[in-house]
Amino acid sequence: MFKPNTLFYSDGYKVGHKRMLAPGTTRLYGSWIPRTIKYAPAGITQIVSAGQQLTTRWLHDEFEENFFNLPFHKAMQFAKDISMYLMQEYNGEHFAALHTLGYLPIKIKALPEGIETDPNIPHMTFINTVDGFAWLTLYLETIISSLSWKTSTSATLGLAYKRNAIEWVKKTDPTNLWLVDYMCHDFSARGLDPFSMLASGLGHAMSHRGSDTLIVIPGARYFYGEPENEVCINSVNASEHSVSTTKIFTVGEKQMIIDWLKEFPTGILSIVADTFDLWKLLCEYLADPEVKALVMAREGKLVIRPDSGDPVEIICGIDISEIKSLEEAEGRLEDLVHSFASELTAGECGDHSYSDIFKIDNVIYRVTVYPEWNRHDKTYYYVDGFSSSKSEVITITPQQKGVIEILWDIYGGTTNEQGYKVLDPHIGAIYGDSINLLRQVQIYTRLAEKGFASTNIVLGVGSFTYQFNTRDTLGFAAKGAWFEVKSQRLFPVGTENIQDADGIDNITTCYDIYKDPVTDDGTKKSLKGLLQVTYDDNMKIVCLQQCTPEQEDKGLLQTIYQDGNFSNQTTLTQIRAKLNG
Numbered sequence: 001m002f003k004p005n006t007l008f009y010s011d012g013y014k015v016g017h018k019r020m021l022a023p024g025t026t027r028l029y030g031s032w033i034p035r036t037i038k039y040a041p042a043g044i045t046q047i048v049s050a051g052q053q054l055t056t057r058w059l060h061d062e063f064e065e066n067f068f069n070l071p072f073h074k075a076m077q078f079a080k081d082i083s084m085y086l087m088q089e090y091n092g093e094h095f096a097a098l099h100t101l102g103y104l105p106i107k108i109k110a111l112p113e114g115i116e117t118d119p120n121i122p123h124m125t126f127i128n129t130v131d132g133f134a135w136l137t138l139y140l141e142t143i144i145s146s147l148s149w150k151t152s153t154s155a156t157l158g159l160a161y162k163r164n165a166i167e168w169v170k171k172t173d174p175t176n177l178w179l180v181d182y183m184c185h186d187f188s189a190r191g192l193d194p195f196s197m198l199a200s201g202l203g204h205a206m207s208h209r210g211s212d213t214l215i216v217i218p219g220a221r222y223f224y225g226e227p228e229n230e231v232c233i234n235s236v237n238a239s240e241h242s243v244s245t246t247k248i249f250t251v252g253e254k255q256m257i258i259d260w261l262k263e264f265p266t267g268i269l270s271i272v273a274d275t276f277d278l279w280k281l282l283c284e285y286l287a288d289p290e291v292k293a294l295v296m297a298r299e300g301k302l303v304i305r306p307d308s309g310d311p312v313e314i315i316c317g318i319d320i321s322e323i324k325s326l327e328e329a330e331g332r333l334e335d336l337v338h339s340f341a342s343e344l345t346a347g348e349c350g351d352h353s354y355s356d357i358f359k360i361d362n363v364i365y366r367v368t369v370y371p372e373w374n375r376h377d378k379t380y381y382y383v384d385g386f387s388s389s390k391s392e393v394i395t396i397t398p399q400q401k402g403v404i405e406i407l408w409d410i411y412g413g414t415t416n417e418q419g420y421k422v423l424d425p426h427i428g429a430i431y432g433d434s435i436n437l438l439r440q441v442q443i444y445t446r447l448a449e450k451g452f453a454s455t456n457i458v459l460g461v462g463s464f465t466y467q468f469n470t471r472d473t474l475g476f477a478a479k480g481a482w483f484e485v486k487s488q489r490l491f492p493v494g495t496e497n498i499q500d501a502d503g504i505d506n507i508t509t510c511y512d513i514y515k516d517p518v519t520d521d522g523t524k525k526s527l528k529g530l531l532q533v534t535y536d537d538n539m540k541i542v543c544l545q546q547c548t549p550e551q552e553d554k555g556l557l558q559t560i561y562q563d564g565n566f567s568n569q570t571t572l573t574q575i576r577a578k579l580n581g
Helices: 012-020 052-068 077-086 093-101 134-139 141-172 174-182 194-205 216-224 241-248 253-263 278-285 289-297 311-316 326-342 403-411 437-449 572-580
Strands: 025-034 106-110 124-128 184-186 269-272 302-305 321-323 354-360 363-376 380-393 413-415 421-423 427-431 457-461 476-490 504-512 532-535 541-544 558-562
Touching: 012 077, 012 134, 025 134, 025 141, 052 093, 052 106, 052 141, 052 194, 052 216, 052 558, 077 093, 124 134, 124 141, 134 141, 134 476, 141 174, 141 184, 141 194, 141 437, 141 457, 141 476, 184 194, 194 216, 216 572, 241 253, 241 269, 253 269, 253 278, 253 289, 278 403, 289 403, 311 403, 311 427, 311 437, 321 326, 326 354, 326 363, 326 380, 403 421, 403 427, 437 457
Parallel strands: 184 457, 269 302, 302 427, 321 354, 427 457
Antiparallel strands: 025 124, 025 476, 106 124, 106 558, 354 363, 363 380, 413 421, 476 504, 532 541
């Protein structure tokens, strides 16, 4: 198995930084900060502190197994490789000293996981604990960056999904608020590398129990102390296209459904429904008396999963305005035509008819208006009136109804106290393709407008959420903030400045450091000096800069790792309690 020396998990330019440090540097202190939300999805205002425990334990284990436990000559092959890499002789004595020391001389402090902060609040700080290893703080930046950003980013997005779900369940079906933990299901694993699968999956699991990312189960136990006799996530038996086609090409799609209903007579069963014709499966096979009887006889729910198309329209159907009269419909269309006309460029003429669908007293109409176009001085067109209008009663197609309404027509359900329809508990739906936070709200909104509760749909959260991110989504970066230099001055024997028997004056100087690029918009200006994260008088989390060592020792940042030892550890259960609170 490929297990490289852990020192390789760094940027190439890091190998020369020990020689570039200010002479005599003994300590170097830095921070890990989400700097900005300007690239985050709309609606994100704060960042969840998450993943620090995963990062430190992974870092510790990696160095133990693939550096400290290597024979010295194998560990120092790294220096030989760097000599060839740089095409000049490379001095790796500092790596040799680290191997001889036998542990990471680093102190990592972190915010409690499961709290939220504004941008520019450090989530971790680092400082070397042994003189001569200030270079290590710099060297670990790359691996800590790569390990840390994903969990916090996914936890932040996952919490936003949960809050949207809570808002709409409270509006449309508050008696089923318990379902919120399962309404946003993690479908992201297949698009992530193995570590990101774990890191992102844990971030999602901090707010949700629904997940198909199995590595979260042992990961939560190892990194977050979850008990062996429990699992922290849940899912259901579910088909996919590959197994569906083996049945469809042998026994047919209707028989496939019958067979699986008999094979899984209890519990939730999810069937992917768009291998070929989603609407035929819904309107013909699920409406078949034999299939319907089997569905209604099960001790559990059959969940239908469309997997392609526009999620909003597939689930909710087309957007049909419910109005009071045909006159109102014609007025809306005429206003729409006038707005189109105002956007025409010179020489353009609009269409000669405009149609839309409206619902009036539970009857569906297609209404059409016919504008008369005229030109002003042969330059631009405008609407000079409407020659006529037409309305006709229509029956909307299954595609125009959408999945939830079709299932309601076949299986029915109840109308709750809030006036929203809830599908019969034997039937439901999930959609897991191209979902993002915007579409989540659009789906809940459109369902509510049609009179359906948000609890009728589970959303699979995958590529469009957890794979569409980078370290810059929340602006994460590690930067130096403070360093210490020790130097010596020699004095002639017999002078009054002698500080010790050898005539040596030991001087310690500390520097607060930061960056502030003149060409930047302020985002990259880094924090300065020793840092303390605390609450202000309004109980808002703030960061104090240029602190004394005594001040830095206090506040919300707690030591979670020092010299190979762990402290102040938390569990996934405790993180969930904070976020739910």
